[in-house]
Amino acid sequence: MKVVFNVLFFFIVITCQAQENGHQLWLRYKNAKPVTVICSKNSPTLSIAKQELQNGWQGEPNASITLTIKKDKALKDDGFRLSQNEVIAATEKGVLYGVYELLRRQRTGEAITGEAENPSYQIRILNHWDNPNGSVERGYAGHSIFWRSGPDSLTVTQNDKKIWTEYARANASIGINASVLNNVNASPKIITPEYLNRVKAIADVLRPYGIKTYLSINFSSPAILGKLKTSDPLDKAVIKWWQDKVKEIYSYVPDFGGFLVKASSEGQPGPQDFGRTHADGANMLADALKPYNGIVMWRAFVYSPNDKDRAKQAYNEFMPLDGKFKDNVIIQVKNGPVDFQPREPFSPLFGAMKQTSVMPELQVTMEYLGHDKYLVFLSTMWEEVLQSDTYQQGEGSTVARCTDGSIYSQKYTAMAGVSNVGLDTNWCGHLFNQANWYAFGRLAWNVNLKSEQIADEWLKLTFYGAQSSKSGEANYNAGWNDNFLKPVKQMMLDSREAAVNFMTPLGLHHIMSANGHYGPGPWWAPKGMRADWTPPYYHQAAENGIGFDRTKTGSDAVEQYHEPLASQFNDAATCPEKYLLWFHHVPWDYKLKSGRTLWDELCYKYDEGVNQVRSFQKVWDKAGVYVDSTRFLEVQRKLRIQCVNAGLWKDACLLYFQQFSKMPIPYELERPVNNLDVMMYNDRGDGRSH
Amino acid sequence: MKVVFNVLFFFIVITCQAQENGHQLWLRYKNAKPVTVICSKNSPTLSIAKQELQNGWQGEPNASITLTIKKDKALKDDGFRLSQNEVIAATEKGVLYGVYELLRRQRTGEAITGEAENPSYQIRILNHWDNPNGSVERGYAGHSIFWRSGPDSLTVTQNDKKIWTEYARANASIGINASVLNNVNASPKIITPEYLNRVKAIADVLRPYGIKTYLSINFSSPAILGKLKTSDPLDKAVIKWWQDKVKEIYSYVPDFGGFLVKASSEGQPGPQDFGRTHADGANMLADALKPYNGIVMWRAFVYSPNDKDRAKQAYNEFMPLDGKFKDNVIIQVKNGPVDFQPREPFSPLFGAMKQTSVMPELQVTMEYLGHDKYLVFLSTMWEEVLQSDTYQQGEGSTVARCTDGSIYSQKYTAMAGVSNVGLDTNWCGHLFNQANWYAFGRLAWNVNLKSEQIADEWLKLTFYGAQSSKSGEANYNAGWNDNFLKPVKQMMLDSREAAVNFMTPLGLHHIMSANGHYGPGPWWAPKGMRADWTPPYYHQAAENGIGFDRTKTGSDAVEQYHEPLASQFNDAATCPEKYLLWFHHVPWDYKLKSGRTLWDELCYKYDEGVNQVRSFQKVWDKAGVYVDSTRFLEVQRKLRIQCVNAGLWKDACLLYFQQFSKMPIPYELERPVNNLDVMMYNDRGDGRSH
Known part of the structure; x- marks a missing residue:
């Protein structure tokens, strides 16, 4: 078959090769070999692990592999240790992650070493900006996989379960272990019984894949749903209402993760409506969740219309509250001080809040980067932010180290990504947007991974066993072919710049x-x-x-950065040119x-x-x-x-x-x-x- | 004032320099010097000549110039002879052309020599595809300058006369001496009394500028207007009807030029509807016009829907009629055998009809060349066609020489251009489309002019005395500045290719x-x-x-060309590559x-x-x-x-x-x-x- 680019042919090919529609993501188990899986325990999660090995084994044919759960000093949380014939972990989830990693290495040709692998962040969470009517705010891949409109919108169908399962599996395969099911601009009704029924159904599907369910809540829920006179977080009736509501939620989802809150921002209600602080609001909710080990992710994305410099505002509002948040509150901070722009310097809150848990929020969906139209690999952008040195505790105080527990002790560490997933056949609108979902998961697992490595992995996996349009034959090493891999990888690495x-x-x-x-x-x-x-x-x-002009003689936003950055940014001669017009x-x-x-x-x-x-x-x-x-x-x-x-x-x-x-x-x-x-x-x- | 390209500025400038809107065309009489004009005769045409000299004199200040009408063997028709202080011509029109040429040379810096200058074609005619409702078929410069819709559409206003005068002057300045006022897809009503009244008004304005008025007629007029049973050209009542109609027209316009006819083409009625030939139809009209020295321009643009090769058809239909047309019929042939494409080989009818008057029809309006959007200087295309060697009477039998009377004796010679003029302020939609109007006139006057010369003239004239956006001062030599002239001229010359x-x-x-x-x-x-x-x-x-495939084994269109062209075109190896896919x-x-x-x-x-x-x-x-x-x-x-x-x-x-x-x-x-x-x-x- 010759190289053909035309549109008519396009449709013909779609008909003949219906499987090549991107729906399989990076999980292309082509031509698997037989394998024996040994595991002394049984559970839904372990069953999945076994099944994955059997469906995707690319190691020695007829090999045996043992799944072992045991304590190991080097293994934390979801960590694992691999060898050619064993996956060792402290938890079932750890085993599952180990299995995916083993299968990944088989398909990318990477060596399987015996080192312990632990995640950088405890909570690796996707934020879905999905509305109860099925629309997705800033979504470019079709409607919500969780919600839909219409008379039967809350009925759980087999198709629902199928897509939720596929979604859970994709997340688990890259270490994502949490999902917020609804938009931060939250409808109050998400925590009413009829919606909680569907939340439970989703949580039940996600659970075996190690994924905890979270919800965004509307801060005015007590007034709107509970008909209280106020939603003041210090009001006793309000406190009681939330305690009851949390209890109710846990009756549906016993391992419910907690709340994500956008409050007092862009028209959303919040504690400031009642003269209270963000801490007052967050802590009240945290107290309600505490008995169940639930947590609050409280967004720092706030800015008022009349402030002189929007870039300064989150810092100005939150720094005075440092140390005032409960230990099950994490302040969720967008990577930059404005709003997911193609390039921003890191938010000055990172590292600055020394007595408060802080987590980065990255945007996987392409709100400002071409929707489903552009090819932009976001990993380099995230790497740039995460490896930025805040100097808050001396040189090397990177954003990553300021948030992953390396420098500050946080009860909970987390990284959030605003999801780019929808009902489109290929999940993400643009095939290469899948790489951003993948990269988010990989970086949340290992914040020090290089983008070059992530792109390499993704390409090898995504084009594993692709049908070459050149030879017409299955090309199991398509992703490994240097004629393909090298230039395409370079394209990905250059795409954000x-x-x-x-x-x-x-x-x-x-x-x-x-x-x-x-x-x-x-x-x-x-x-x-x-x-x-x-x-x-x-x-x-x-x-x-x-x-x-954000210099000392301008808005003085530079002052929010630790030296030597403040001085460096303040002087046009020393300010990195990539930030020149940001600061000058x-x-x-x-x-x-x-x-x-x-x-x-x-x-x-x-x-x-x-x-x-x-x-x-x-x-x-x-x-x-x-x-x-x-x-x-x-x-x-x-x-x-x-x-x-x-x-x-x-x-x-x-x-x-x-x-x-x-x-x-x-x-x-x-x-x-x-x-x-x-x-x-x-x-x-x-x-x-x- | 600095160089500014922006839009806001654009509007400001328009306000300040309202005169720079292109309406002046190539007739920019800036900073004229005093001059004394001596002329022993008086007439409307000579008055115009005098006035032009006084408005535009750029020679020695206070010079005297004499306008002389006298016989001169070297001067034909509208020809003239110039010197520094005299314009000699055999006719008043010749004087006017000489005056425009003198003024042109003053503004372009060209030498004024004493040679006789005679036009290549007797009739240099614009075809306006203007409809009685004011629309212009294939017009891209606004509505018709001659016609409009609405209740008062036939009332002649001062504004009408002003624009017609400006139009006539522009034409006279480049030697155009005839205009067909309406579309070849002709409405019958153009020759009814109410329209003839307006035709007369237009003709009265054009006449002093040496421009004769023509009309396109609808071949079915006898049936439609005269309520005859037929429009058969051999029918006596039809013949009589046309004789009467012609007489009537001449009562309005005593120097009426004649008819342009699109017959039996693209749905237009024609002699073939009655089993008659093009010759039957054209000759009948020619006979009616003969007593008044009127002529018929009969278009060869015919093709039937079922012919195997449209490119062959005009030749096939007209060649058998060669010699059968009256001497006041001219067959008007589009430059190429199909339809005003960006490039066509010349129509094989040129030179092939040896006993029939033939005239080229060029399209000045940009039907196929970007309307008012593209910058395309058509002169090079016309030069290519006019200088194409037909070989019909040996080497050097160019299309120009086959139509200008050099080779074949024609009672009338003519060149037609489909006009690009409309009510737009700048006349032609695109400023550079003015150059095509200019080039058509210049080539009809001197068919051997080089495009480089025409572009040079037009640029120098069009930007004469332009206000430089660089210095802010009037730049009388803008067009002469090599930094401007050389690259812009080259752009014009390259633009068609x-x-x-x-x-x-x-x-x-x-x-x-x-x-x-x-x-x-x-x-x-x-x-x-x-x-x-x-x-x-x-x-x-x-x-x-x-x-x-138009080779001998294809449609055999090559056979319509004289050797050596037929063989040259027939062989892909010798066919010029610019025509390769035309013939192969x-x-x-x-x-x-x-x-x-x-x-x-x-x-x-x-x-x-x-x-x-x-x-x-x-x-x-x-x-x-x-x-x-x-x-x-x-x-x-x-x-x-x-x-x-x-x-x-x-x-x-x-x-x-x-x-x-x-x-x-x-x-x-x-x-x-x-x-x-x-x-x-x-x-x-x-x-x-x-």
Whole structure:
């Protein structure tokens, strides 16, 4: 069969090779060998472990493998130890994780060593922003796998159980052990009996895979559901109401994990509505959960419309409360101080809250990074944040070490990822978005994994046994073929920087299209709109330059960072250029290290971003022939869309900012091809995709 | 004032420099010097000549210039002879043309020599495809300047007379001496008294500028208007009806030029409806016009839905009639045998009809070349056709020489251009489309002018006295500045080849979007549609190759060309590659002179076309600073649109044809960024622009 890229053929292939639709994720058990599994115990979790070995064994044919549960000083929590013929763990869950790791190594060709492997974080949790009506906030992969609308929306079907099982298995295979089933912008009704019935059904499916169930709650629930006069966290009736509610929840889900709370943020109710602090609110809930070993994940994503610098606000609100939270409260902090931008410096809360448990919240779903259209491997972004040195306890106080218990003793450690999963056949909309789900799980398990390693694993697994469109034969080593693996891996590793280049280079941020958060929208600022929801608030473009002045003479956000960072960020000469316009308002003719003016450098960065996407297209077109046509064509198609959108970003930002810089785009660069007024007309903040 | 490209500024500039809107065309009389004009005669035409000299004199201040009408053996028809202080001509019109030429040379810096200058064609005529309701078929510059809809549509206003005067003056300044006021798809009512009243008003305005008025007529007029039982050209009542009608027309317009007729073509009525020939029809009308020295321009654009090769049909229908037409009939032949495509070989009728007057019809309006969006200088295309050697009377029998009277004695010689003029402020939609109006006039006057010369003239005139956006001062020599003139002229000269490259390279043709004729539409072929209106009829793409086989073993269209062309075109090895797929169906892996396969060469050509447009953008951005911001921004804006559309053409054609070639696009080329199914969905033949 020859290489074919066309659309008609696309449909033919889909018909013939219906299995190549991405639904199998990284769990492609092709051509398994016989194996004998020995295990003295029996349980639902161990049954799963056994079955996985039998379905996916790629070691010596007819080998025997023993699953052993025993104490081992080196093994914590869900840890395990592997050998060629044994998986040792302290818990059943540990055995399951060991089995997945063993099978993974067989398919990637990695050596199986005898070292103990322990997770970095105790709680490795997905946050689903799924609404009870089945919609998913910032979801780009179809409707919710948990909820749906319609008259029978709460009936649990076999299809429901099937998808929940597949979901649980995928999570377990990468070490994820917790799920928040509903949106942080929470409907109160999620904790009513009819919904709790369905929560129980979900929890029952997730439990054997080692996954604990959590819920987001609405802080006004006592008033809304309980008809109380208030939801004041210090009100006795309110306290009682929550105690009863928690008790009720545990009657449905005995191992319920706890609550995720978005309070006093973006219109959500919270303790501040009653003159109370975040600590008052979180602790009240924590007290209610404590008897059941439940916990509260309290989000630090707060900012008021009139603050001078939104980037400072979470720190300003939470630092005074350090030490005031109960030990079963964890403050859940987004990786950056604003909002999941393509690049932000790390949130200054990391490491700064020394007497409070803190957990990072990463966004797996591509709210600001191209939805289901872009190929962006987020692992490099997360690695950049997690390995950022806060200096809070001397050099080496990375965000990872400040949150995983290495530096501060936390009763609970956790890392949250906002899920990108939906009912789309391939789960994540874009095939390569699966890599972000995978990477989140892997980093939550081992926060020091390199992105290169994660990409390598994912590619080998995801294209394991792929039907090559070149030879027409199953290519069990597709992922191992250097002609495929090397360039595609490099593309993944470069993909986030490419997106930063064509969207928000040099520290720009929050200049996307309003509401939709997809295309560019640096101009968007309707009258009466709160300023910190509009791009001009963030880019501050004017004739005298561009960028948000967060230096000591500006908003002084730099002061929230520990030295030497505060001084380093404060001085444009020492501030990393990737954060330059985050911390500085810089004249258009400011000279950068490249020798170029700021304006020229901006032009070069945007242009480079577009050309990087074009180069990805070539990489994929060349490498794609080693894999099946269906997934190849799907990714090829999306790269084209990304390329057009990258061009739109470049043109929109350069033409918009040029109004202020009044400088020409360097003539060696390709000229814009989109007209500014047309782009502005097409983007009226209604979130439509270009 | 600095260089500014932005949109906001655009509006400001428009307000401040309202004059820079392109309405002045190439007639920018800035900073005129005093002059004394001596002329012993007086007439409306001579008054115009005097006034033009006084408004536009750029010679020695206070010079005297004499306008002399006298016989001169070297001067034919509208010819003239110039010196520094005299314009000599045999007619008043000749004086007027001489005056415009003198003023032109002053503004371009060309030497004023004493040579006699005579026009190549007697009749230099614009065809307006304007409908009585004011719409313009294939018009991209607003509504008709002659007609409008509404209750007062036939009232002649001062505004009407003003625009008609400006139009007449622009035509006279480049030697155009005739206008057909209405669409060839003619409404019968154009020759009713109420419309003839308006025709008379227009003719009265055009007359002093030396422009004769013509009308397109509907061949069924006797039946429709005269209520006759037939419109059979041999029917006595019909003959009488036309005689009376012609007499009536001349009572309104005593110097009426004659009729333009589209008959038996694309649904228009014609003599064939009554079993008569084109000659029968044309001669009957010619006889009616003869007493008034009127003529008939009879179009050869005919083709029936079931012919095997549309390209052959005009020749097949008209050659048997050679010698059968009256001497006041001219057969009006489109430059190519199909229909104004970006590139066609010349129509084989040129030179072949040896006993019949033949005139070329060129399309000035951009039906197939990007409407008002593309920058395409058509002069090079026309030069290519007019200088094509037909070999009909030995080497050197160019299309020009076969039609201008050099080879064949014709009572009337003529060249027609389908006008691109409308009510848009800048007349032609795109500023650079003015250059095509200009080039048509210049070539009709001097068919041997080089495109380089025409572009040079037009640029110098059009940007004469432009307000430089660089210095902010009037720049009287803007067009003479090499930084502006050289690159922009080269861009104009390259622009048609660029369009061919990104639309229809290597002899492809008629693969545009249906109806709209703007974007690509190689796929368009609805069920039941007549085949020769669909692109697949023309490109014949299949697994075994692409192209229309017009060789001896195919449709044998080559046979219509005189040797050595017939043999040269018949053999793929000797056929010019620019016509390869016009004459040959060629395998995808056929090797071209470049050493590339046909498929690869197609890819390279499409890619080159896109990159040429990108290079035009750079040229314009660099050169534009020498001229006023308003016109600069307008052209910049359109080049962007052209660039996007060029990319669409490339992607559509390559992805569509790739379904048949099944070969990869060479990896050194940029990948397509548009998905085929989306492009096909967006183009459903409804003529919408992309």
